[in-house]
Amino acid sequence: xxxxxxxxxxxxxxxxxxxxxxxxxxxxxxxxxxxxxxxxxxxxxxxxxxxxxxxxxxxxxxxxxxxxxxxxxxxxxxxxxxxxxxxxxxxxxxxxxxxxxxxxxxxxxxxxxxxxxxxxxxxxxxxxxxxxxxxxxxxxxxxxxxxxxxxxxxxxxxxxxxxxxxxxxxxxxxxxxxxxxxxxxxxxxxxxxxxxxxxxxxxxxxxxxxxxxxxxxxxxxxxxxxxxxxxxxxxxxxxxxxxxxxxxxxxxxxxxxxxxxxxxxxxxxxxx
Amino acid sequence: xxxxxxxxxxxxxxxxxxxxxxxxxxxxxxxxxxxxxxxxxxxxxxxxxxxxxxxxxxxxxxxxxxxxxxxxxxxxxxxxxxxxxxxxxxxxxxxxxxxxxxxxxxxxxxxxxxxxxxxxxxxxxxx
Numbered sequence: 001x002x003x004x005x006x007x008x009x010x011x012x013x014x015x016x017x018x019x020x021x022x023x024x025x026x027x028x029x030x031x032x033x034x035x036x037x038x039x040x041x042x043x044x045x046x047x048x049x050x051x052x053x054x055x056x057x058x059x060x061x062x063x064x065x066x067x068x069x070x071x072x073x074x075x076x077x078x079x080x081x082x083x084x085x086x087x088x089x090x091x092x093x094x095x096x097x098x099x100x101x102x103x104x105x106x107x108x109x110x111x112x113x114x115x116x117x118x119x120x121x122x123x124x125x126x127x128x129x130x131x132x133x134x135x136x137x138x139x140x141x142x143x144x145x146x147x148x149x150x151x152x153x154x155x156x157x158x159x160x161x162x163x164x165x166x167x168x169x170x171x172x173x174x175x176x177x178x179x180x181x182x183x184x185x186x187x188x189x190x191x192x193x194x195x196x197x198x199x200x201x202x203x204x205x206x207x208x209x210x211x212x213x214x215x216x217x218x219x220x221x222x223x224x225x226x227x228x229x230x231x232x233x234x235x236x237x238x239x240x241x242x243x244x245x246x247x248x249x250x251x252x253x254x255x256x257x258x259x260x261x262x263x264x265x266x267x268x269x270x271x272x
Numbered sequence: 273x274x275x276x277x278x279x280x281x282x283x284x285x286x287x288x289x290x291x292x293x294x295x296x297x298x299x300x301x302x303x304x305x306x307x308x309x310x311x312x313x314x315x316x317x318x319x320x321x322x323x324x325x326x327x328x329x330x331x332x333x334x335x336x337x338x339x340x341x342x343x344x345x346x347x348x349x350x351x352x353x354x355x356x357x358x359x360x361x362x363x364x365x366x367x368x369x370x371x372x373x374x375x376x377x378x379x380x381x382x383x384x385x386x387x388x389x390x391x392x393x394x395x396x397x398x399x
Contacts (some may be wrong), residue, residue, distance in 0.1 A: 052359065
């Protein structure tokens with residue numbers, strides 16, 4: 001019975017993630033740890049697998065639509081994988097309850113980012129099969145506007161990517177929020193390109209640590225299977241539904257909910 | 273600015289799409305085969321009891337044990353998970369190849385670095 005609940009919750013997480021541009025991982029990890037009382041390390045590992053799944057599916061769309069800047073992606077992936085390696089090593093040594101604290105504070109940060117981007121709601125999608133539907137209109141504008149080779153900003157972008165990689169490995173999330181920030185604010189890429197490239201890269205970041213967790217035996221099918229399949233299904237549905245729903249109100253409501261979750265995660269971090 | 277060959281991108285995209293779906297199906301089928309029997313009989317609270325506390329259990333011995341016990345359902349799930357995790361690795365490798373083809377040696381070198389870094393990252397899970 002609990003497996004089914006987890007499965008349904010994961011579908012919901014994928015759905016909301018696709019709608020609101022916030023990763024499914026940020027929903028799934030708290031649910032697994034706070035509700036199902038699973039050890040946070042198993043939760044993180046399971047979450048990472050589903051992130052690899054949704055990102056790989058999305059990467060297919062981005063390659064076809066040619067909005068991704070593959071060159072920027074390759075360069076930044078070096079930073080992000082280096083970060084993932086660091087994050088994995090830290091995760092091995094860190095006290096689990098600190099993970100709750102970091103997770104909770106990162107949730108608060110993400111909420112702030114999510115609310116700030118109200119007018120960009122389509123651009124910060126983590127699960128962008130829906131972007132594939134939208135790119136027909138806006139893509140024409142972006143052609144040729146590939147103004148990304150400002151060498152001065154690349155180190156800053158790489159640094160943020162490194163942090164994104166660390167957090168991804170540490171918390172079981174995609175860190176899409178940070179990646180878009182790096183490319184959009186630091187590297188001054190057009191927002192559509194930033195989010196496309198960011199989502200393209202998330203899979204590589206996530207798998208860097210997912211692979212390590214997998215070999216370590218932390219990815220357990222009993223948990224990872226319903227989560228991964230649920231999120232895949234949920235984000236697919238969410239991508240379809242996105243066209244019809246008003247994401248703005250939903251986003252505010254969700255921000256409140258996430259705020260409660262963030263506080264709970266932080267509280268849990270102080271408890272043990 | 274040289275971008276990789278478009279036809280390769282289409283092929284990569286197809287492999288990723290098919291890969292995610294195949295992996296998802298494998299994981300799902302493996303999962304179904306494990307829960308159908310005990311799921312109905314089980315009381316609500318005990319499903320994830322085994323995971324409340326972290327226990328170290330490296331993958332390879334676990335797989336060996338599953339094989340020796342003939343637990344094919346779980347092995348199918350593990351196969352699906354492996355496939356999923358390897359998809360981005362494949363994608364990075366193909367990016368490397370596609371930059372080589374257009375003779376962009378700098379970017380192909382950087383892609384190779386990403387690829388090797390991924391392998392290093394994986395190997396950390398073995399220690």
